[in-house]
Amino acid sequence: MKKSYYTILLSLLPFIALSQQQRAYKIIGTIADSADQKVVPYATITAVKLPEKSIKKQLAAQADGTFDMPIDSAGEYLLTISALGYRTVSKNVLVEGGHYFNDLGIVPINTNSIELKPVTITAYKPLVKVESDKLVYSVESDLEAKTSNGLEVIKKVPTLxxxxDEKIQVNxxxxxxxxxxxxxSSMATKNLGDFLQNTPASLIKSIEVISKPGAKFDAEGTGAIINIVMRKKPIGYSCSLSSSVSFSSSPYARNGLNFTTAFGRFGASINILNKSYYPEEIYDRNIYRENYGDDDQKYTNGVGxxxxxxxxxxPNIDISYDIDTLNLINLSLNxxxxxSKDRYSANVGIENTNNLLQHSYSYNSSYLDLEKELNGxxxxxxxxxxxxxxxxTLSYQIDHLPMELRNEMDIDSIKDYKSAKQISRNNESWTEHTFQVDYTLPLCSKGEVETGSKYISREDRSSSHILDYQYSTNQFVENTGMNNDFSYKQGILAAxxxxxxxxxxxxxxxxxxxEDSKVSCVFTSANTTGFNxxxxxxxxxxxxxYQLTEGQNLGLSYTKKIKRPSVWHLNPYVDKSDPNNFHSGNPSIKAEHFHSLELSYGSFGQFGNFSISLDYMRSNDGIEQEIKQVDAGTILTTFDNIAKVQNWISSxxxxxxxxKDIRLQLSSSVNYNDLENKNTTARGLGYDISSDIEYRIVxxxxxxxxxxxxxxxxxxQSKTSALYYTNFTLKxxxxxxxxxxxxxxxxxxxKHKNTSYEVFDDTFYQVTKEVRQGYLYxxxxSYSFGKLENEIKKVVRVINNDDIKGKGK
Known part of the structure; x- marks a missing residue:
């Protein structure tokens, strides 16, 4: 490991030496009120290089009105200073070679009541704005965003x-x-890291963080909402191509294309993403189980x-058309x-309490999952x-997701075990229609009312069939008693x-x-009853x-949220395709209800930000997995409403x-969980810590x-091992x-990374361990080209459906 450290340090020495040769110029000063000479905190200062009028630097003054602006090169600059309640002021500054420090002293600015001569430079928005229910990060005001992708710029958003592994945390x-x-967005929801890497940050206007979504959003869900607002795209065209390849146990590739164009009243954007493992990812999976009540089949070990x-x-495409300056139509197709195809091969041995082998067999399975989703x-x-x-705003949305699942299983006895072969097939189709109307009505200059209504119609049709191998006839025969055919319908009316x-x-x-929700499920297969x-x-x-100062805010929020069980949680059919792990839904479970209270504080400025939050969440009917042992070799996983959930989170x-060259980001959260049902309690701490350091060498x-x-x-009834990552990137x-x-x-x-997942109750203990290759390189x-000029409009109120716990399978 020491050699690794020395190698990294030696590789950086030439860059560090080169960076020390470049000394930056500085413009310093203090912003003050021209009337009483009191300092003006957090004013925005912008440096524009003359004569080309290009923006070279932008920052915010400190709380004491001082600013320290690094400048890369000598020359004439136009300095503009803007602050809330004051007129924008411009000042010419000559930065001469050899004079690295340019002290402007006290820079007076006038209140709005004093007229100033008009200036040609526009004041730029602050990077962070806090509203009553959300935090807004202005990407278009971030000068570094022009050469970044969406994933890089979202790292700068406070609280995120x-x-x-490219997952995003909020609190x-x-x-x-x-x-x-x-x-x-299907692309963003399922593949957020890939979507953001494929999106140039120059196309993003702002990023909104809604830590506690209010009544305007669907009642389902206890988490935050991140709304990525794209810029109104200029007339002309812009194209960005990207490709990446990672090497671990096998090559992993992803490629992307982002194309934007507009002419006249039409505008369109196309985004295409592709990723794959080639030829395949390979890793170890070992399973150990101990049965407390069976001395003959005490221990089970599987190595595979x-x-x-x-x-x-x-692929997705977004099209807009301006009927006139007040009417707009948006069309989106995704x-x-x-x-994906998984093959699992393992040798399994079953021992008695004296560790003597009683049974053994080889297990081989092949699982195919094919999904073709269409959204418009x-x-x-x-x-x-x-x-x-x-x-x-009037909106309509349709989602259609057909799925084809196929699992082939082969158990071949090695010692005193029953051989078996089985094929299971499932064809499922999920369709959702949504109709929505939204209306915003201002009541005064600083108040407004938002109202709307939505109707969602969902239908899930599924047909599952099992074929067992008959050794006497050497052919597969359908097991009609295990068929599972159903039609699940749900209608939700909300206002x-x-x-x-x-x-x-x-x-x-x-x-x-x-919200008024109605659910019905009809089974056409035998031995299963429907429910409503x-x-x-x-x-x-x-x-x-409450805004304490120009850059400091204090927030308090209360929300009630629900999580409706999906058909995966409700379907009573017992899936026995895996002889060691059965699965069944529970049609009697009800929706979860969560009450959440959050207190937050944030301080945001040009040179950094700090935020902290305390969150308490409670539920008396939370849905949790219930794991039971069926026999010595099989466990059944189902679901139930546990009695009580309490969660305290500090982040x-x-x-x-x-x-000007170093950006440091640290974040951490600690949560205390208190879970309780009629038989079991689980109390304990969870925590995470992350860091990110970026250094501009030159x-x-x-x-x-x-x-x-x-x-x-x-x-x-479960416990997961720790996750840990490190990344080094040179750009x-x-x-x-x-x-x-x-x-x-x-x-x-x-060299290798080990993960484990434990499940247990009073009758058994089971742990699944996976070993993957650790390092990845x-x-x-990415290459971008094109030129853009004017703007395309976007509809500001559109459909959001997120009212299901674990939507689909």
Whole structure:
């Protein structure tokens, strides 16, 4: 390991030496009120190089009004200073060679009541804005975003943590919904890291973090919402191509294309993503089980390997048309093709209490999962001519997901065990139609009402058939007693009303949502009965935000949320395709109800930010796995409403800019879980910590190091081992920042990575261990070209459906 450290340090020495040769110029000063000479905190200062009028630097003054702005080169600059309640001021500054420090002293600015001569430079928005129910990060105000992708820029958003495995956490939880321009996206939801890497940050306007979604959003879900707002795309065209390859146990490749164009009243954007393992991923999977009540079959050991081959293709297109300046139509089409095939081969031995082998067999299975998803939506938006804050939106969305699942199992006896062969086939089709209307009505200059209604119609049709091998006839015969054919229908009618108001430094939003849900399930196969249920819900929410200073906010929110069980949780059919692990749903379980209270504080400035939050969540009917032992060699997993769930979460994040070349980000969360049902209790701590350090060696060359460690809290009947990652990345820009090449080295200190998953009750204990190759290395190349000028509009109110726990299978 010491050799690895020395190698890394020696490789960086030439870059560090080169960076020390380049000394930056500085412009320093203090912003003060021209009337009483009191300092003005957090003013925005922008440096524009003359005569080409290109923006070279932008930052915010400190709380004491001082600023320290590094400048790369000598020359004449136009400095503009803007602050809330003051007129924008411009000042010419001459930075001469050899004079590295340019002290402007006290820079006076005037309040709005004093007229100033108009200036030609526009004030730029602050990077972070906090509203009553959300935090907004302005990507278009981030000068570094022009050469970044979406994944790199989202790391800068306060309260967000991007793990090295590209999952996103908000306040310690990965239970996050992703929206694009206010609507759900199949590409972003299922493949967020890939989607963000394939999206140039220059196309993103802002990123909104809603840690506690209110009544406007579906009542389901206890997690946060991240809404990625794309920029109004200019007239002309822009194209970005990217490709990356990683090498571990097998090559892993992903490729992307992002194309945007507009002409006249039309605009369109196309995004295509492809990724695959080639030829396949290979890793070890070993299973150990101890049965407490059976001395003859006391211990079971299985040693095997998994071979996984996987390919995915996700194209989508978004089209907009301006009927006129007040009326707009958006059309979106998304598709996803996903094919994965797992092969698992193992030798299994069963021993008695004296560790003498009683039974043994070889187990081989092949599992194919094929999904072809199609999603489409159309939205119409009307903006009032008299008051442009009045917005009416009509939307329709359809989701169709056909799935084909096939599992082939072969058990070959080695010692005193019954041989068996089985083929299981499942064809399933999920269809969802959504109709929605939204209306925004301003009541005064600082208050507004939002209201709307939605109807969702869902249908899931499934047909499962089992074929058993008959050794007497040497052929497969259908086992009709294990067939599972059903039709599941759900209808949800919802309406919401929210009222928001801002009074000086105080902002608040109140909301109420009503939902009426009806479910029916009809089984056409034998030995299974259908079920029906109907539930009406009222879901209140409130959020309050108080601005302590220009860059500091205090927030308090309360939300009620529900999680409806999906057909996967409700279907009573017992799936016995795996002879050691049965699965069954529970038609009697009900929706979960969670009450959540959050207190948060944030301090945001140009040189960094700090945020901390405390969250308490409670439920008396949470849905949890219930694991039972059927016999000495088989366990059954089903679901039930446990009696009580309490969860306390404390999370904090810190981002600092050290000088002009170093960005440091640290975050951590600690959660205490208290789970209880009639038979079992589970109490314990879970925690995570992550870090990310980025160093700009020279212009156009960056080096970053990131790490992550996670230990989840123990559940009622399960426990997961810790996850840990490290990443080293070197990024270089070429051809006027159009070509970007990145080198990646992950998990450099581990040849192999071990993970384990434990399940248990009073009658048995089982642990599944997997061993994968640890280190991973690779590269990424992206190239962009094209020129854009004017803007395409986007509908601001669209459909979001996220009301199901574990949607589908």
């Amino acid at each position: 943590v991007v793990r090295p 310690g939880s990965t239970n996050v919904k992703i929206y694009i321009n206010g609507r759900t 390997k998994v071979h996984n081959r996987w390919v995915m293709l996700v 598709s996803a093709y996903n094919r 939506s159309i939205s119409y938006q009307n903006i009032s001519k008299k008051d442009k804050r009045k917005i009416l 919401y009303l929210t009222y928001s108001l801002k009074i000086d430094r105080l902002s608040f939003k109140l909301g109420l949502r009503a 249920n109907s539930v009406k819900e009222l879901v209140p929410s409130t959020s309050i935000s 904090a994040s810190l981002m600092l800019k050290i000088g 212009n156009g060359l960056k080096f970053s190091v990131s790490g992550f460690y996670l230990q989840e809290a123990k559940s009622l 270089k820009e070429f051809l006027q920042k159009r070509l970007i090449v990145s080198l990646l080295y992950s998990n450099a200190f581990w 690779g590269f990424r190349i």
